[in-house]
Amino acid sequence: MKSKIFLQLIIFCFACFSESALAAGKITSSEAETWANQKGRQLLDTFSEPDVETKYAKLDEMFLNDVDLDYIGKFVVGKYWRQMTPEQRERYIPLFKRYSLSLYKNFPLSFDFNINFKVAGVKLEKNYADVTVDISLDGRQQPGQPAKKILVGFRIHKVDGKLKIIDLKLAESSLILSYRGRFYEMLRNSDDEIEWFLEDLELITSSAEQQNQMTLEEQNL
Numbered sequence: 622m623k624s625k626i627f628l629q630l631i632i633f634c635f636a637c638f639s640e641s642a643l644a645a646g647k648i649t650s651s652e653a654e655t656w657a658n659q660k661g662r663q664l665l666d667t668f669s670e671p672d673v674e675t676k677y678a679k680l681d682e683m684f685l686n687d688v689d690l691d692y693i694g695k696f697v698v699g700k701y702w703r704q705m706t707p708e709q710r711e712r713y714i715p716l717f718k719r720y721s722l723s724l725y726k727n728f729p730l731s732f733d734f735n736i737n738f739k740v741a742g743v744k745l746e747k748n749y750a751d752v753t754v755d756i757s758l759d760g761r762q763q764p765g766q767p768a769k770k771i772l773v774g775f776r777i778h779k780v781d782g783k784l785k786i787i788d789l790k791l792a793e794s795s796l797i798l799s800y801r802g803r804f805y806e807m808l809r810n811s812d813d814e815i816e817w818f819l820e821d822l823e824l825i826t827s828s829a830e831q832q833n834q835m836t837l838e839e840q841n842l
Contacts, residue, residue: 648750648779650743656784657752657775660687661738668730673840676730681722689778689785690718696787697800701808701815709815716822723829726836735759741772749778749787 663683670676684690694717695702705713737757744751752775774790789796811817 648745648777648784650745653743653750653752653777654740657740657754661754665736668732674837677726680725684722687785689780689787690721692787693797696797697804699801705815709819712819716819716826719830720822720826723826723833726833727829749776751776
């Protein structure tokens with residue numbers, strides 16, 4: 622159950638290491654906590670948007686602005702990134718972004734309960750910060766029982782002065798490691814052929830986009 626709620630809440634946020642560390646910057650505890658509070662409020666406001674098309678547009682914008690998809694895209698293909706030609710890399714990164722945007726729309730993003738959050742802690746490392754957020758789901762508990770709580774971890778780093786998410790964690794589960802496992806399996810099934818992998822990823826992404834568009838049209842009827 623926790624896994625399902627986790628995906629419903631933050632899979633779009635959330636999910637490769639940069640070739641150069643020069644763009645990374647130091648993060649302070651106060652700016653990490655301020656960032657988490659601002660983005661959390663923005664996310665909850667977006668969830669409450671009644672128009673589905675407007676909601677998805679706002680979520681897409683948050684996803685592209687606040688998640689380092691270039692970073693994550695490189696990480697999830699790992700060693701295969703080095704095997705890609707420049708032309709394949711240019712095709713892959715935009716495709717990965719489309720794939721990521723299509724993925725979160727498979728999950729319901731309207732809730733019949735109240736979502737509250739509180740920043741529980743910030744742990745600073747050399748090139749990133751881990752922010753722990755306590756999320757409470759008020760309305761999913763039995764009468765007389767306290768609200769259900771989920772502890773979620775965000776790993777963020779700074780690129781060109783802007784904080785961006787590079788991973789999400791629930792318990793010991795890492796979203797980008799889960800992505801990497803999925804992509805490595807796809808590459809193995811493609812006999813490690815990058816072109817076949819890109820073709821398969823394009824098919825999967827296009828199919829998801831078409832399904833999302835059909836669902837959106839049905840909701841607008």
